[in-house]
Amino acid sequence: EMDPTLFRPATFLDLAVNNLSSTLLISGILMILTLFAFFFNWRTALISSVSVVVSAIVAAGVLYLRGVEINMMIIAGLMIGLVALIDDAIVGVENIVRRLRQSREERSGKSTSNIIYEAVTETRSPLLYATAILVLTAVPLLLLEGVSGALWQPVANSYILALLASLAVALTITPALSLLLLRKGSLQAGDSPAMGVLRGLYTGLFGWAARAPRPAFVTACVLALVGLLSLAFLRQESLLPDFKETDLVVRMAGSPATSHPAMTRITTLASRELRSISGVRNVSSHIGRAIMSDKHTNINDSEIWISIDPAADYDAAVARVQEVVSGYPGLSPEVLTYSELKVREELSGTGENLIVRVYGENTDMIIKKAEEVQNMLSKVSGIVNPQVQYPEEMPTLEIEVDIERAKQYGLKPGDVRRAATSLVSGIVVGSLFEEQKVFDVVVMCASCRAKPQSTVTQSRAALTWLPTCAAVILPLSQPISKAALTKSIFHSNIALSY
Template identity: 30%
Template sequence: MLQRIVHFSLKFRGVLIALSCVLLGYGLYVAAHSKLDVFPNFVPPQVEIQTEAPGLSPEQVEVLVTRPIETTVNGLGGMDSLRSESIQGLSVITAVFKEGTDIFVARQMLAEKLNEISGQLPVSVKTPRMSPLTSATMDLLKIGLVSDKLTPMQLRTLADWTVKPRLLSVPGVARCIVFGGQVREMQILAKPDRLSAYDLSISDVMNVAKLSTGVMGAGFVENANQRIVLQTEGQALSAEALGEVVIVRTNGLSVRLKDVAEVKEGPEPKMGDALIQGRPGVLMATASQYGANTMEVTLAVEAALREMQPIFDQEGVTLYSRLHRPATFIEVSLKNIKHSLYMGGILVGVVLFLFLGHFRTAFISLTAIPLSLLTAIILLDKFGITLNTITLGGLAIAIGEVVDDAIIDVENIFRRLRENQELAKPKSAFRVVLDASLEVRSAVVYATFVVALVFLPVLTLTGLQGSFFAPLALSYVFAIMASLAVALTVTPALSLIFFAKGVRNSKEPRLQVWLKRFYGRIITSLARWPKVVMAVVGIVCIAAVLMLPHFGSEFLPEFREGHFVLGVQMIPGTSLQEMLKMGKEISDELLKNKNIATVEQQVGRAEQGEDTFGSHRCEFHVELKPDVSGEDQETLTKEIRAVLEKYPGIQFEVMTFLGDRIGETITGETAPVVINVYGDDLDTIDEKARAVAQVLGTVKGAKDVQVKSPPGAPRMAVRLRPDRMTQFGFRPVDILEAVQTAYQGAVVAQVHEGDKVANVTVILDGANWREPEEVGSLLLKSAEGLQMPLNQLAEVYLTTGRYSIMHDGARRRQVVTCKPEGADVTSFTAEARKQIVSKVMFPKGTYAVFSGAAEATAKAQQQLLLNSAISAVGIIILLGIVTGNWKNLLLILANVPFALVGGILAVFLTTYFGDPGEGGLTIGSLVGFVTLFGITTRNSIMMISHFEHLVQVEGMNWSLETALRGASERLIPILMTAIVTALGLLPLAIGSGEAGREIEGPMAIVILGGLITSTVLNLLVLPTLALRFGRFSKAAQTDE
């Protein structure tokens, strides 16, 4: 079959080259129009369910809202986990589905379940709704609006009714969440003294206010020949008109709303707020739709903002359009990866020319790079995989293998053509090229399939690790398979076109002659001491194995994306004003740093936002200036910590945005170390969580230790007394509505002005009513007109409670988080586990479970090892077919450990002598070892196969002379492959700390270190051991 393919390619070489040019052009088109992103979609299918429960406490939300919904949706087909958080007035449930689940089907199933439960929830609870379907990173673009001309209410109105609709109209934008400013509403501020004077209650005001305004259709009038639509108008559009609405008539006089209340435009109660560059403003966070092209949507949103710039200028609004722009990281990352590819390609070209000594042979070898890589990009596009730093990294590490396929073919063809010219009766160029290609092609095919099998364990990884590394393995396999196809077709065709008239210079290049002569002397010397060679190899391998326990391991490295997220938490119950005051001080201090471009603070939560923050929690998003190096970002992390440490009593964590999102994907929390304390009794799990946090803080390297939701939030309890209500004729719902209206405000109607909508809210006026001790004095009125203060009908007292109650799998939990510093996550977690088990005693029914990056790393490593063991069986079977006898098979397998020694040494050097934060075993470096295994096995196969060819095809006896000739003829291809691969990866390794190279950098370092020992192995150790233990018999040919 191989002969037919090569023969067909040579016969129709002109057509083949034309088709290759078409493929090249199409590949460039696909590459230019492919979706671009930082990483593949790493978030498993998940749906967030939010249910508003106005006024309910966290305990009430848990029992009345969260548990019924959890019971209904738990166990849904394909569901992997179910997390929830119940806070005052809101239940948030996150349903995570198994990998591969169709997210649209999952949402449909959830929608059907939610329809079943909606009628079973309390009347005051709103209908559960699913959050919009967004991309993995969610954030698309964060913008800030600041104005010295507009009031906070006018600025928020501009954001809500002008900017937000325009941004949501951009294709690909899923949602736009707004923080800060003041939301306009019509407020009816009831005066307690005036209500008493007119013998009215706040319930009377609320009932009348519900009827004060509205929009209603009136039908039509129809006669014999016309139908006339009735349009009613009379909606109160202003505070003045609303104030004229009559509550009651007494003694012929009308008591209007304005007689007992102040009617005005005012701000809605805030659940959150924002500072932009330390100034009050409005923050708008957009998110992209699931599957949208992040770059395209970002550019479209920025174009929409430019269209609105005249409006901003006219209104005196300053626009901060890049408070957070993930597309910038995409641009920088892809630029760095592409730069590495370009630099690697140039260096490869130089090396090929120097070694081959001929421009045409170098050109033929180089054509394999664009053809193979662009074919791989086309295949990735057809499989729906984006171009990102991971897939491009896979293409980068494949360059060596891609060029190697062409080098093996070109070098052998060129050598055979040169030998053919020296014959008395030379063969035709067609026959020489065909025979030379087939001579090495069989071994190359087997070697390529072995490499593909080597990557099978990476391809079959699941979960977050699979999301990251399976696309890398896929792009690598696509590239080497495309390279194999190019080597079978295009390379022989070009060789025949360029060398149809023979080789002009029949002499070997001087560099090759010198290298082979020097190499021959070394092999001759080593052949005398095979046992010494074996002893040295054994000692080196044992030393490398002894190094392994001293390496730390990380799941993923720190990302240098140029954007930090600072999570800050004060004691529960801290007011928005206090958080904003602290936020301004921190913002001003951070902005003094020369590397920081913008700082925004978001306190609490926004309407319909995904966060469940209270007023005591906030986030700062710190955007760095362009071109801040990875080393400077590491320094900046410490400087930011130093600023936050000036504020005693706060808990904080410093993260990158992607690190934050990846952490949330693994456990629902942002920190790399997460300890969940489960139990039934809230007081017990809170107590044990504090004990765990105390022990965790003593572990070396512990930073940012936090209890996620500590108790202690101040609370005013109002416990109704049924006996008193019965005695005086009060109904529970009347009392509860009155209290809610007085302190939260009751939305009773809406005012429509064009496309703008404002709520009409009734609320109790008076600053003294905001004092805790005055709550019990709230005046209530029964249906019979009896007025009594609240404290006569209920117990009113100040207490403490919880801000939030969390569940995981419908079990109550408390969460302790930590971010290790100066220690790898795996070893830190092992030590923390040991300390907690020995020092914290858990009562029956209460227990702690570790999760986070360390658990993900262990799971990924176990899965990689198990899959590797299965893959090894297939590799051994394939190698057995190639070698034909078990001794040669053992020769190849025995050499692999020595090849990995260089990778282990590279990890050791970067761990102990590299920059802080670099080194250690990451999943990326483990993938590097897998790649190294493939390269070594491939080269070993080619060497052993060439020995077999010399003995079985050319009839040479197996001896030192045969071994020397076979090794010498493989010298140049092995050296070129090693140097080409090394130079292709060198830019990635050098810039491993820069944006976009954080994952590929460790891989490149491992492969570079391993290439050194792998090359030594294949050129020096393998021929020596093969000469002593190998079996290459002419009889093998006869048997076939």
């Protein structure tokens, strides 16, 4: 029975959208309550809340008009810019309220519109400078290329749009709402109860900094120095976002000598053990490479697809999966999520800062020139230990036919090659149809199937005999030699590249 929900990235997206909707609803309620607690006035809290929402809608609307699809990175940029949105809304409204309260206490006789205009003018220059500084901090992300650029440029674009939208709303929507709601509204003098509590805590904990500025300055310098020194001890983590995706992929790669039956047996055992883990909903696997498959893998590679129950303890289930797959030594197991798998496919396979690629048509010549480039780069000041990334090789068997001896028995080189193919990997001779299913009929050597991990010496002895149609066993005099061939051939703009 086929499970259509297994390794289905759309399932994680559905869960993420539902979680995002719930999170936004809860965050919106908390924001309104917090603004009301600080302002202690429903009118000012409403103005600030509407300003934040309108800024986010404007930024999202611009992205929509540009044809940008909303994804996790776009939302991340908007969430980062949300800090500036709230700050602009609070600063603008707080200054307007302060000026209105001051004007009423002094009975200046100025109109409400003039007071609001003067208050907005006071905060206009600081808002412009602050927005320009925040935008400049995101400009380096726009200059990234490759996979890093594809990941972080949407974050920078949405972040910058959120900042610009917040600036525009703070200079237009916020004053208009203030004029409508605060023209005749009562404005409470003094701090709100929440602000009074926070002000008392600040005075008790950090009031000494204003009374003794020199010790405060020395303390700030010491903390800054400690922070700079701690940079050397920070761990280098991945810049890729870590999502709790419910679909995992376990990549297992055996040695080149691992046969298909052996890889099938190991993968089956691992799948059964993974299926017994609490929190794992279902498990499936992909072993080797089918003839028309899009997987660029060899016969000694396999992938295990794991679906985790959304209601289970995600961290515990993933830790248990990693523990299980690490119990199969010699297979280089690797646990990845769908996002990590796709990003890994796009990466160049190296984490170095500078890569020099050598192009050509002959592999041996490419490797020779790459080594020459390595020697030249090693003499350049500032370059430490340049390395040549050699193409991965795998052991193979080279079978050479003794044409003269084969002629004596009426055999052609193709007959020998087909027999050798049947012996080593099997040859498709037909198809079997059953219940609308098609099965390939493969002829294989019975001794090699019984002993899938036969050595090169055993294979050489087996290939020394060739059956003919007359059931006469003929010896082949030419030996079988071992050779190393390139496992994968990569092209860039048609030419070979390493």
